[in-house]
Amino acid sequence: MNGPYYIADRCFRDLILANVALRKISTGHLWTEGPVWFAAHQCLLFSDIPNQKIYRWMCDGTVNIFRENSNFANGNTHDREGRLITCQHGTRSVTRTEHNGDITTLADQFDGKRLNAPNDVVVKSDGSVWFTDPTYGILSDYEGYKSTPEQTHRSVFRLDPQTGDISQVATDFTQPNGLAFSADETLLYVAESGASHDETVPAVIRVYDVDDDNMLQKGRDFTTLDKGIPDGFRVDCHGNIWTSAADGVHCFGPDGGLLGKILVPETVSNLTFGGPRGNELLITATTSVYAIHVNTASAIA
Template sequence: MKNYQTFLLALVGLFMTTRLMAQIEDKKGIIEKGAELVKVQDGFSFTEGPAVSRVGDVYFTDQPNNRILHWNAISGEISVFKEYAGRSNGMYFKLDGTLISCADEENQLWAIDAKGNETVLVKNFRGKKLNGPNDVWVRPKGGMYFTDPLYVRPYWEGIRGNELEQDGEHVYFLSEDGSEFFRVAEDLVKPNGIIGTPDGKYLYVADIGDSKTYRYEIREDGYLINKELFCEMGSDGMTIDNRGNIYLTGDGVTVFSPKGEKIAHIPVPAKWTANVTFAALDRKTLFITAMDAVYTIKMKVRGVW
């Protein structure tokens, strides 16, 4: 009886894997042939903010449990990197190894060193708290862009219903030395996911509140110009590969070419896929955060850093 149950469970697992693989769309051959979506670990509350280090390890957040976790790309093991993590959400590594975090417990932007010690980079804008920094991208020349939508959190004190701290939901730029801090996009409904090109010329911002993603040109001084519609889809988190393809999340992972053409879709067995990045030393492992679990899938293309 036990052997039969084991066989039955294996058969069900094979069926689910086959069905999932059959649903994968890949028009341009960006996914490794025969690759399967692998659940690395579950048991979290809500995973977010995957950021890849120089050696290919991924740091991601379990926001409701207020911690940052570390996935070792070689061993595959996951350990706790930082407790009391400011309810960190989106994150991104600077070239010097500093981890930038959208710490929305107090609506701040943090810099976290290798030992887990944090420094507050941004506390407010024009004397008022931010709505809740959500996702961040560090440009190659220094300085960073982050989105500031409003998602009312149960752990906030003194929040008055859905009232905005700022006069809208915007995108901000902070210079490398911290001396300049200003808005760069003020006409979006609810900006969320954000990623830039490795040459620092273009920035993609997902307006999840309007189901659209836009592309901007980045000026030397940090300001954005020449906004254009990239695709009719919003996103929670985003990443980019070495071909310039853009990866959006929500219903699994949807991939668009640099021209805005949908070229792939990776279904994920979760109600919501929050974020995505390229991991491992060769940057050919797509690391996905989705609800209570994290997943990986092997790719032909590489991530850029």
């Protein structure tokens, strides 16, 4: 098979396309992150954290600046009303960009103390906003402002959209990072990226049951990466996990077994599904953003 692939399981062949190439669609950045596809506008937004910019890539190949001063924006997603939700290291907050362009702060503290540095974020179908809060954005002045953590834990939080209340739903992480729901939202997957600064921490994606009260139960390891650490990832419509890694994008089946890899020449930070037909992986990787067509699509419409 042609293409930049490593095949660990034959069924991976059904998820990829033999005659496509990995395309570099934007480059010259410092550290790209937070890709989010807006189908209504046919565009990809992504962050360049150290440069404090959010960029916009259009399907015609045009790349322009969406936000000039992003406060070290990292993870991005959109809510069910099509509004941009962003994790900002600089303000140690989660924000929402309203349809008129105004920016609303959704969360910047818990239990009377400042958050560490919100990193990645997803929105559940009930409108609740779930985000991770590691310390990467306050470890140095490169991706934020160096500071001492105020939170006791590096946690996963849930924000109630009606009341604005914030709940701490998981604390058993060294550095929680990317997160994603299964298609039926009964499972939440969360990346443990603590090996970035402590090699004794396993490079795992954990999975939790989501109960009827939106609490997490029965946390356990889902899979372990063999190259680098998990950062951002997505779940496809078949229940497979596509995650960032040191050598590209790794694809794991619903049972946690490695199916295969898309090899990328830079360390991958994150990815999302998008493109006009929703069948492209849009990949943020160190200085560049890449795209490749696949034979699957996102679990979330």
